[in-house]
Amino acid sequence: MSQPVQRVATQKLSERLIKNETLRYVFTTHFWGPVSNFGIPIAALSDLKKDPELISGSMTSALILYSAVFLRYSLAVTPKNYLLFGCHVVNFSAQATQGYRWLNYHYLGGNNVKN
Template identity: 75%
Template sequence: MSQPAQRAATQSFINKFINKQTLKYVFTTHFWGPVSNFGIPLAAIYDLKKDPELISGPMTGALIAYSAVFMRYALAVTPKNYLLFGCHIINEGAQIGQAVRFLNYHYLSPGRETKKESSA
């Protein structure tokens, strides 16, 4: 690519993505709220590999309800906050995965009692 064409492509990219409106959006709670909230689904995804004995059933249930409420909220506000919606849909999936692991380990897994008895 020639240098003038490359310069034009770079300028086009900058004008499209790095402009006053984008910078204004980045400095709002509409952006930073969901970005900081992404820690919850990232932690849940990371915890999917940990021992299911460590999962708190009540907390997982609370996080499932919390994410469902905020998915609705993200689409009810004006303007719609798709970043918040995406954060909570990911969290909902991760928390449901944790809930399935919790239920399997504590209620549906045959032989769980024998594992605990043999280790004691």
């Protein structure tokens, strides 16, 4: 089978199998990109209970900037990617909390507090 014929056959098959708009969305990078990206905020949220001495200030700062940029990007693309926006809202919030914990521990006397 030649390349164009194979492509047309694959496209027709996928059109038959994926008629639902929601199902069609699940098979795009607009869905899987943010879903795979949710690992970063999930890791940050799980680290909120860990010792603040272990937090990397430079990495946390980089992740805050990264999420701030992609917050804007997710709404600038067409169509707007609200799933990516949500992912970066959660990540920005979690990283900002981690950043505060790092700042408190290293510069605001948080390391002197006994539990």
